[in-house]
Amino acid sequence: MPQIRVDDVEKRFGEVQALSRVNLDVERNExxxxxxxxxxxxxxxxxxxxxxxxADGGTVYVxxxxxxxPRRNMTLVFQNFRLLPWQTVEDNVGYGVRLRGAxxxxxxxxxxxxxxxxxxxxFETAYPYQLSGGMQQRVGLARALAIDPQILLMxxxxxxxxxxxxxxxxxxxxxxxxxxxxxxxxxxxxxxxxLVLSDRVLVMAxxxxxxxxxxxxxxxxxxxxxxxxxxxxxxxxxxxxWELLRGPEQAEAASG
Amino acid sequence: MTGIADExxxxxxxxxxxxxxxxxxxxxxxxxxxxxxxxxxQLYAAISSNSLIVGPWEVARAxxxxxxTGELWEYAQSSAISMTFGMLAGSLAGLLIGxxxxxxxxxxxxxxxxxxxxxxxxxxxxxxxxxxxxGFGLTSKIVIVAIFVFFPVAINTAAGVHSVPRDLTExxxxxxxxxxxxxxxxxxxxxxxxxxxxxxxxxxxxxIGVVVAEFETAVTGLGYLILSKSRRFLMAESLxxxxxxxxxxxxxYGGLKRVENRMLARxxxx
Amino acid sequence: xxxxxxxxxxxxxxxxxxxxVLIVWQAAAAWFGANFVASPGGMVTSAIALVRSGELLxxxxxxxxxxxxxxxxGVVVGVPAGLAIGRWQRLYWLSEGPINLFYTTxxxxxxxxxxxxxxxxxxxxxxxxxxxxxxSVIINSxxxxxxxxxxxxxxxxxxxxxxxxxxxxxxxxxxxxFVLTGIRIGIGRALIGAVVAEFYAGIDGVGYLIxxxxxxxxxxxxxxxxxxxxxxxxxxxxxxxxxxxxLTPWADQAGTG
Numbered sequence: 001m002p003q004i005r006v007d008d009v010e011k012r013f014g015e016v017q018a019l020s021r022v023n024l025d026v027e028r029n030e031x032x033x034x035x036x037x038x039x040x041x042x043x044x045x046x047x048x049x050x051x052x053x054x055a056d057g058g059t060v061y062v063x064x065x066x067x068x069x070p071r072r073n074m075t076l077v078f079q080n081f082r083l084l085p086w087q088t089v090e091d092n093v094g095y096g097v098r099l100r101g102a103x104x105x106x107x108x109x110x111x112x113x114x115x116x117x118x119x120x121x122x123f124e125t126a127y128p129y130q131l132s133g134g135m136q137q138r139v140g141l142a143r144a145l146a147i148d149p150q151i152l153l154m155x156x157x158x159x160x161x162x163x164x165x166x167x168x169x170x171x172x173x174x175x176x177x178x179x180x181x182x183x184x185x186x187x188x189x190x191x192x193x194x195l196v197l198s199d200r201v202l203v204m205a206x207x208x209x210x211x212x213x214x215x216x217x218x219x220x221x222x223x224x225x226x227x228x229x230x231x232x233x234x235x236x237x238x239x240x241x242w243e244l245l246r247g248p249e250q251a252e253a254a255s256g
Numbered sequence: 257m258t259g260i261a262d263e264x265x266x267x268x269x270x271x272x273x274x275x276x277x278x279x280x281x282x283x284x285x286x287x288x289x290x291x292x293x294x295x296x297x298q299l300y301a302a303i304s305s306n307s308l309i310v311g312p313w314e315v316a317r318a319x320x321x322x323x324x325t326g327e328l329w330e331y332a333q334s335s336a337i338s339m340t341f342g343m344l345a346g347s348l349a350g351l352l353i354g355x356x357x358x359x360x361x362x363x364x365x366x367x368x369x370x371x372x373x374x375x376x377x378x379x380x381x382x383x384x385x386x387x388x389x390x391g392f393g394l395t396s397k398i399v400i401v402a403i404f405v406f407f408p409v410a411i412n413t414a415a416g417v418h419s420v421p422r423d424l425t426e427x428x429x430x431x432x433x434x435x436x437x438x439x440x441x442x443x444x445x446x447x448x449x450x451x452x453x454x455x456x457x458x459x460x461x462x463x464i465g466v467v468v469a470e471f472e473t474a475v476t477g478l479g480y481l482i483l484s485k486s487r488r489f490l491m492a493e494s495l496x497x498x499x500x501x502x503x504x505x506x507x508x509y510g511g512l513k514r515v516e517n518r519m520l521a522r523x524x525x526x
Numbered sequence: 527x528x529x530x531x532x533x534x535x536x537x538x539x540x541x542x543x544x545x546x547v548l549i550v551w552q553a554a555a556a557w558f559g560a561n562f563v564a565s566p567g568g569m570v571t572s573a574i575a576l577v578r579s580g581e582l583l584x585x586x587x588x589x590x591x592x593x594x595x596x597x598x599x600g601v602v603v604g605v606p607a608g609l610a611i612g613r614w615q616r617l618y619w620l621s622e623g624p625i626n627l628f629y630t631t632x633x634x635x636x637x638x639x640x641x642x643x644x645x646x647x648x649x650x651x652x653x654x655x656x657x658x659x660x661x662s663v664i665i666n667s668x669x670x671x672x673x674x675x676x677x678x679x680x681x682x683x684x685x686x687x688x689x690x691x692x693x694x695x696x697x698x699x700x701x702x703x704f705v706l707t708g709i710r711i712g713i714g715r716a717l718i719g720a721v722v723a724e725f726y727a728g729i730d731g732v733g734y735l736i737x738x739x740x741x742x743x744x745x746x747x748x749x750x751x752x753x754x755x756x757x758x759x760x761x762x763x764x765x766x767x768x769x770x771x772x773l774t775p776w777a778d779q780a781g782t783g
Contacts, residue, residue, distance in 0.1 A: 069432075070429055072432055075431065076427075082424060085523045086446075086519075087445075095441070098441075129522070262767065266707055270666065273704065273708070274626060274629065274665060285619035285620055285622070286622055286623035288620060289622060292620070308643045365539075366540050374756075376759035376762075378714070378720075380722050381752045384725070384748065385745055388743055389562075464632045472725075482639065486638045487642070489642065491643070494638070494639050495639060497635070498631075498635050501635045506626070
C-alpha cells in the first residue's frame with residue numbers, strides 16, 4: 001500500500017487550471033522528486049498533499065486516510081526557511097516538539113541529536129539573522145526531523161541557496177536520508193537535483209498542471225553526487241528529462 | 257487600506273525619523289546642541305526687556321526651592337499616579353481591542369471609521385466635558401489618560417498583528433498548531449515591537465492628557481503647579497514642572513525606543 | 527473572513543455599532559438625567575441652536591484663522607529647516623538633541639506660561655500652534671533627506687550633477703513622503719495646540735466655547751464644538767492623505783517608496 005496516494009486531484013485558481021487529474025503514488029521510505037518548470041503546479045500539489053489547501057477534485061490519501069488538514073506524521077521544509085526570527089536555533093528546532101507539550105527545557109534536550117545531525121553543533125544559541133542561508137535551511141530541516149515524522153515534504157528547499165551551498169546541502173540530505181529513510185516528496189525545478197537525490201522522478205508539465213512521465217532512477221545508494229554527475233548514464237537521463245521538460249513547452253509555444 | 261492600517265504606517269515612518277544617539281561622538285554632539293540652546297536661552301533672558309522671561313539659571317534655583325519645600329514632589333506624585341493608572345487601563349484596553357482588530361478583519365473594517373476619527377481628533381477637546389461628567393478628582397484624570405493612551409496602543413497593536421507574515425502562520429498550520437499556540441509562538445512575538453511603538457506614542461499623548469486635565473481640575477498635579485505659578489507671575493517656578501515633564505517625556509520615549517530597537521534588531525530578515 | 531469583504535455586512539456592522547452607542551448614550555441620559563449627561567437629542571437641539579444663532583460660525587472662524595496661520599508658518603519654516611538639517615551632517619548632529627527633546631515634550635504644558643509671557647492675543651495663539659507643528663515637520667523632513675538612497679546620490683555624482691539638480695531630481699522627491707508624514711503629524715498637533723490655547727486665552731475660538739459651556743454644565747452644547755473639532759481633524763487628515771497619494775504615487779503611505 002503506498003504511503004501517499006494522489007487520486008485524480010484537480011485544482012483551479014480562478015480561470016487557471018493549476019492541476020488536472022494528477023495521479024501519483026509514493027511508497028514507504030521512497031524518495032520521490034516532483035520535477036517541473038515554474039507554474040506547473042508542483043508546489044500547489046505538495047501543499048495539497050500537506051493538507052494546507054484543499055483540492056477541488058479528487059483525494060489525497062496518506063496512510064489510507066484522506067487528507068483534510070495537516071497531519072502530525074508529515075512535516076514541511078520550505079524554500080524560504082520560515083524560521084522564527086526571535087528564537088534561537090535550538091528553540092526553532094524544538095518548535096514542533098514544544099507544540100506537542102514539551103517545555104522549553106525538555107525540548108532543548110530532545111533536539112540536541114537533530115542539531116548534531118544537520119551539522120549545527122555549537123550554534124544552538126545563535127539567532128537566524130546571524131546564520132547564512134545554508135545554515136538557516138539546516139535549522140529548517142532539523143526542525144522538520146525533530147518530531148520524527150514518517151513523511152517529509154520538501155518544497156524546493158535549496159532554491160534560495162547559491163550553487164555551491166546547494167550541492168553541499170544535497171550531500172547532507174543524502175547522508176541524513178541514508179540514516180533515517182523517511183518517505184520524501186521533494187519538489188524541484190533542477191534536473192540534476194532530482195537525479196542525484198531520488199529513487200523516482202515524476203516529471204510535470206504546466207497548463208494544465210499534470211504528470212507526464214515517471215522515471216526510475218537506477219543509481220545505487222549510498223550515492224556520491226560528484227562521481228554520479230560524471231557518469232554517462234547520468235548524462236543520458238539528464239538529456240531525456242531535459243527533452244521532456246522542453247517538449248510540452250514547445251507545443252504550447254506553437255499553439256500560442 | 258483602512259485608516260487604522262494607514263495610521264500604523266505613519267507611526268512606523270515616524271519611528272525611522274526619531275533616532276537615539278548611538279556612538280559616543282553622537283552623544284557629545286547631542287550634549288553640545290543642548291548646551292547651545294541653554295546658552296542662547298540664558299542670553300535671550302538676560303537681554304530681554306520683558307521681565308517675565310526668565311533664564312535657565314533662575315529656573316534651576318527655583319527647582320531647588322520647590323524640591324526643598326517638598327512642593328514639587330507632592331504635585332509630581334499626583335501626576336505620576338494619574339499617569340500610571342491611566343496608562344495601565346488604557347494600554348490594557350488598547351491591547352485587547354488591538355488584538356481583536358488585528359485578528360478579525362470584520363472587526364477592523366467595522367471599527368475603522370470610529371478609531372481613525374478619534375485618532376485624528378484633538379482629544380483635549382473633550383477634557384472639560386469629561387471633567388463635568390466625572391468630577392474633579394483622580395477618577396476623571398485616570399479616565400482621561402486612559403482614553404488618550406488607548407488609541408495609539410490599539411492602532412499599533414493591530415498593526416503588529418497584521419505584520420505577522422503569512423508564511424509563519426502557514427508554518428504553524430503545517431505543524432498542526434492550535435490557535436492558542438500560534439498566538440503564543442508567532443503572533444504575540446511578531447507584534448511585540450509594534451506594541452512597544454504604541455506604548456511609546458501613548459506616553460506622549462498620555463502626558464498631554466494628564467497635564468491639560470490638571471489645568472482644568474486645578475487642584476493638584478504638575479499641570480496645576482504650572483497654572484497656579486504662572487498666574488501669580490512666578491515664571492521661574494512655573495517652568496520647573498515643565499522641565500520635569502520634558503525630562504520624563506524624553507526619558508520614557510527614549511527608554512521605550514531602546515526596547516523597540518532591540519526587538520526589531522532580532523527580527524532582521526523577517 | 528469572506529464576510530469582511532462584503533460591503534453590505536461591513537456597513538451593517540458599522541451602523542449597528544453607531545446605533546448601539548446611541549442607545550447606550552440615550553440610556554445613560556435617562557439614568558443619570560438628561561440635564562447632566564446630555565442626550566443625543568439634546569446635542570442635536572443645541573447644535574441647531576448654535577448654528578442658527580451664528581454663534582458656532584463666529585467662534586469657529588478665529589480658530590480656523592489661528593490654525594491656518596500657525597500651521598502655514600510651521601510648515602514654511604519647518605520644511606526648509608528640516609531639509610537643511612537632513613542634508614548637512616554637522617547641523618544634524620548639533621540640532622538632533624534639542625529637536626528630539628522638544629519633540630518628545632508635552633508642549634501643552636508650556637501653554638499657560640507662554641500665555642502669561644506673550645499675552646492673550648491671536649498672535650500668541652498662532653505662535654503656540656507654530657511651536658506644536660514645527661518640530662514634527664523638522665524631524666520628519668530631516669529623516670526624509672537622511673533616508674535618501676545613497677546609491678542614487680552616487681549616481682548623481684557620477685553624472686557630474688550640481689547640488690541644485692540633486693535637490694530637484696533626487697533629494698526633494700525622495701524626501702517628499704517623509705515631509706508629508708511630518709505635516710500630517712503636525713496638523714494633529716496643531717489642533718491640540720489651538721484648542722488648549724483657546725481654553726485659557728479666553729475670548730474666542732472653538733476651545734473657548736467648550737470651556738464656556740462646560741463651566742455652565744451644559745454638556746449638550748459643549749459637545750457641539752467637540753463634534754466640529756472631530757470633523758476638522760478627520761477632514762484635514764483625509765485631505766493630507768489624498769495629497770500624499772496624489773503627490774507621491776510611487777510611495778505607499780509610509781513613504782518607504
